[in-house]
Amino acid sequence: MLDLRTISQAMTEKMTETLATTSREMITTDAQDELRLKVAAARARGERIGLVPTMGALHAGHMSLVVTARQECDFLVATIFVNPTQFGPSEDFGKYPRPLQADVETCRAAGVDLVYHPPTESMYPDGFATYVVVEGLSNVLEGEYRPGHFRGVATVVVKLLNCVQTDLVYFGRKDYQQQLLIRKVCRELDVPVEIRTCPTVREADGLALSSRNRYLTPAERTTALTLSQSLNLAKKKLIQGQTDVAAVQREMLDFLQSQPGLTLDYAVIAHSETLEVLLSPLPNMIALVAARVGDTRLIDNLPISL
Secondary structure (H helix, E strand, C coil): EHHHHHHHHHHHCCCCCEEEEHCCCCCCECCHHHHHHHHHHHHHCCEEEEEECCCCCCCHHHHHHHHHHHHHHHEEEEEEEEECCHHCCCCCCCCCCCCHHHEEEEEEEECCEEECCCCHHHHCCCCCCCCCCCCCCCHHHHHHHHHCCCHHHHHHHHHCCCCHHCCCCCCCCCCCCHHHHHHHHHHHHHCCEEEEEECCCCCCCCCCCCCHHHHHHHHHHHHHHHHHHHHHHHHHHHHCCCHHHHHHHHHHHHHHHHHCCCCHHHHHHHHCCCCEEECCCCEEEEEEEEEEEEEEEEEEEEEEEE
């Protein structure tokens, strides 16, 4: 887990280093041909390529990925694309925040080399009918509550990886199932990329950063804190020696279901690779929770190691 002060300090150091060591202007483009040309030029210079894919509305969680990628890569691409195929018909695609200009300036200050923000018609031209579907893992937890979500996620990530031809790609642990699924896609489709999963960034009170947090009223934000509290409750019980994982999971459920204004989708303790719900503890587990607070759906998770 990272806090905002750590991210802020790292970003300040990285911005200072960037300004002191490079005169390269950041490139902003919505054209795939220009993206590929600039990446090819960087590769010809022998540079290591990094990619941070985002849907924009950037916050310190996203920027923690940028800070890590900037440290490990020579040429850093950030993509900003609100992907319509991962939203269900009743979800918030229409109102999802799109502060493109502010996001571009944030990337510039953090030392990103190229921002790619393709139009929807470029990513999904008329007649588009080819999707990446991952059996099994796409249908549990987030996949159960958001049918078709991971088909959209897997498809857009594969498209972006093909466009950028990156050496490394960076995801946040908050979207745990997503990064697990992308690892499986790349492994099974022989996509030659190294995947980095970076720690969840939290507010000082434990709330995991999310672009959707801006939808919360002050009262709803207080309620939202119970997601991380339930995860820490489970971790504490298991580290203290509780062996009945189902009983710990029931405590999580009871705690969350008692919160006014919160509608629970799931709260589970699962195998960290398969997401199979556990009955007895393993050396490495993952606790995951998803709930709607008011009209805003939030997710969170916490690794548990014994």
